[in-house]
Amino acid sequence: MDILKHPTLANLLVRLNLLSSFAVKGTGRQKSKNKSELSLSDSELDAFEQRLDEILIDPGLVVEERVYLISLEKVRDKLGKDWSRSEKIIHDTVNSILKARLSSIDIHIKFDELSYLVVFTSLQPEEAQLKCAAIVGEILEKIVNREPFADLMDINKLTVGRNDDVRIESLPKIEDLLEDAIIRFKNAQVSGGIKAQNPAFAKTGSAEKLGGDVQATFRPMLTMRSKTISTYMCLPIRPAISGFKSGYEVLDDPSDVLQILALDLWVLETGGRAVNSILTEKKNALVAIPVHFETLANHLRQAEYIKSSKATLNAFKKNIIFEIVELPDSVPQGRLIELVSILRPHGRAIMAQFSLDHSNFSGYASSGLHAVGFNLYSRHEREPAIMKKMDVFIESAKKNNLKTYILGLRSLSLYTAAVTEGFDYISGHVLTSVSKKAENFSEFRLDTPYQEMLETDRSAPKD
Amino acid sequence: MARILVVDDEELARFTIRDILETAGHDVEEAGNGNEALSSQAANSFDLVITDLIMPEKEGVETIVELRRDFPDLKIIAISGGGRTKNLDFLRLADEFGANKILAKPFSGDELMEQVNGLLSG
Numbered sequence: 001m002d003i004l005k006h007p008t009l010a011n012l013l014v015r016l017n018l019l020s021s022f023a024v025k026g027t028g029r030q031k032s033k034n035k036s037e038l039s040l041s042d043s044e045l046d047a048f049e050q051r052l053d054e055i056l057i058d059p060g061l062v063v064e065e066r067v068y069l070i071s072l073e074k075v076r077d078k079l080g081k082d083w084s085r086s087e088k089i090i091h092d093t094v095n096s097i098l099k100a101r102l103s104s105i106d107i108h109i110k111f112d113e114l115s116y117l118v119v120f121t122s123l124q125p126e127e128a129q130l131k132c133a134a135i136v137g138e139i140l141e142k143i144v145n146r147e148p149f150a151d152l153m154d155i156n157k158l159t160v161g162r163n164d165d166v167r168i169e170s171l172p173k174i175e176d177l178l179e180d181a182i183i184r185f186k187n188a189q190v191s192g193g194i195k196a197q198n199p200a201f202a203k204t205g206s207a208e209k210l211g212g213d214v215q216a217t218f219r220p221m222l223t224m225r226s227k228t229i230s231t232y233m234c235l236p237i238r239p240a241i242s243g244f245k246s247g248y249e250v251l252d253d254p255s256d257v258l259q260i261l262a263l264d265l266w267v268l269e270t271g272g273r274a275v276n277s278i279l280t281e282k283k284n285a286l287v288a289i290p291v292h293f294e295t296l297a298n299h300l301r302q303a304e305y306i307k308s309s310k311a312t313l314n315a316f317k318k319n320i321i322f323e324i325v326e327l328p329d330s331v332p333q334g335r336l337i338e339l340v341s342i343l344r345p346h347g348r349a350i351m352a353q354f355s356l357d358h359s360n361f362s363g364y365a366s367s368g369l370h371a372v373g374f375n376l377y378s379r380h381e382r383e384p385a386i387m388k389k390m391d392v393f394i395e396s397a398k399k400n401n402l403k404t405y406i407l408g409l410r411s412l413s414l415y416t417a418a419v420t421e422g423f424d425y426i427s428g429h430v431l432t433s434v435s436k437k438a439e440n441f442s443e444f445r446l447d448t449p450y451q452e453m454l455e456t457d458r459s460a461p462k463d
Numbered sequence: 464m465a466r467i468l469v470v471d472d473e474e475l476a477r478f479t480i481r482d483i484l485e486t487a488g489h490d491v492e493e494a495g496n497g498n499e500a501l502s503s504q505a506a507n508s509f510d511l512v513i514t515d516l517i518m519p520e521k522e523g524v525e526t527i528v529e530l531r532r533d534f535p536d537l538k539i540i541a542i543s544g545g546g547r548t549k550n551l552d553f554l555r556l557a558d559e560f561g562a563n564k565i566l567a568k569p570f571s572g573d574e575l576m577e578q579v580n581g582l583l584s585g
Binding site: 382383384386387391394411412413414415416417419420421422446447450453454 | 472496497516517518519520521522523524525528545546547548550552553556559560
């Protein structure tokens with residue numbers, strides 16, 4: 001197939017190539033022309049271009065070396081007169097495999113009667129090549145019932161040259177392709193080249209500023225209305241002799257605002273990778289990312305955070321919840337409202353963590369905040385006192401139409417109190433363990449926290 | 464006449480229930496939470512425990528599980544108002560995990576005595 005006879009593809013690729021320089025030069029995109037030269041209908045092409053626009057609107061999203069055109073031309077030639085009988089089934093099969101194997105942020109389109117254009121937006125080039133080869137292998141297994149590495153499909157990697165010409169790199173046989181991709185992949189891993197699936201993640205360089213042993217853990221949060229674990233809170237921790245440190249203690253110098261910024265940026269990247277993984281694995285969940293008041297309150301640090309947020313999270317913002325943490329007790333409402341309005345466009349919702357002693361949320365109703373909450377991890381007073389304060393906290397929040405959340409539930413008594421008081425979101429080790437990654441939505445039964453004691457009970461020796 | 468333990472973190476609730484039971488001729492002790500209840504039951508072997516569910520330190524469902532494990536023949540009534548949300552799910556859990564009877568607050572003296580008498584005569 002002569003791709004250069006398809007100017008729309010060339011135009012699309014020009015747009016893709018312009019994408020990586022879009023943020024710098026701010027150049028406009030070319031709209032595709034000569035649509036009628038393709039076998040696609042105008043409406044199909046419009047839909048594809050709209051989809052491309054949705055995906056590629058983020059200037060941080062890079063697609064170079066991730067665009068593939070796979071062709072069924074040889075399959076058609078091989079089948080000969082059987083092709084017309086098998087054509088529909090073959091295309092149905094290819095479509096269903098592409099749908100199943102591509103993430104929700106990749107794109108694919110049946111380009112003409114015999115080929116499919118695939119853009120792997122969420123993978124590194126080595127990974128994209130490997131995945132493309134695997135997909136082609138699977139297609140061949142299904143449609144021609146051959147060994148996966150039979151040489152019956154052409155794979156072409158498309159790039160745009162310096163003069164905006166379209167270059168087609170015809171890739172060798174699938175088995176060679178797989179071997180080559182595996183070697184490149186391994187080499188990239190060894191050299192530390194694969195740090196994240198979206199190249200935008202590698203840009204902030206915040207990991208170095210924090211030192212090597214900061215890790216992320218994900219604490220599940222229960223949405224009470226639906227009784228589901230729907231959100232995973234991305235929490236930075238640092239191993240310590242007595243367990244681990246969290247919060248400010250993760251930092252070498254908690255008073256260093258640049259370290260706080262570095263931590264926030266690192267969590268942003270980590271949270272973004274978590275969402276990317278969720279979507280790539282065709283799961284669904286939200287990830288909550290904490291950001292310190294200190295980062296947002298300073299104009300320069302705020303700007304850096306927002307810029308990074310745009311670059312890293314824009315494709316995922318429907319799955320991101322920001323949690324503003326370490327708010328001073330005395331923060332003026334107007335200031336908080338301003339910070340919320342700045343952060344709001346970049347995520348699905350904003351939560352703000354207050355002290356348990358906070359008892360007045362008047363005026364917060366129109367703040368843009370989705371929820372207010374507190375963390376019990378560092379509260380050491382006795383439970384009767386905690387429960388009284390929970391009551392006061394939630395009463396004021398509910399009066400002002402704010403949802404509420406509580407973190408750090410550590411006992412069954414606090415759990416039952418949180419549920420019956422009406423907290424909208426709850427979290428803590430009495431409910432669930434932490435996990436190394438964000439998982440899928442899952443159902444939660446109210447009796448789950450009791451199961452361990454019931455199991456212990458059942459297994460205890462009878463007198 | 465039976466020996467009955469009333470468990471509730473609210474003093475007024477304990478007082479009200481105690482008054483009803485003592486009027487009916489029963490011998491009543493009180494506990495402010497599940498931990499106190501377990502200690503008291505171990506020391507006194509009550510015939511019946513009436514316990515609230517939402518309590519600090521050790522809540523009611525957990526208390527019922529432990530009481531049932533350690534005192535299989537003990538009669539237990541779980542009571543609860545369901546908190547701010549009137550959530551009675553934990554009453555259902557109490558029923559599932561070992562309470563003989565459950566009673567949603569607010570209840571009348573007659574309703575309480577109906578459950579008490581039913582259990583003590585059985």
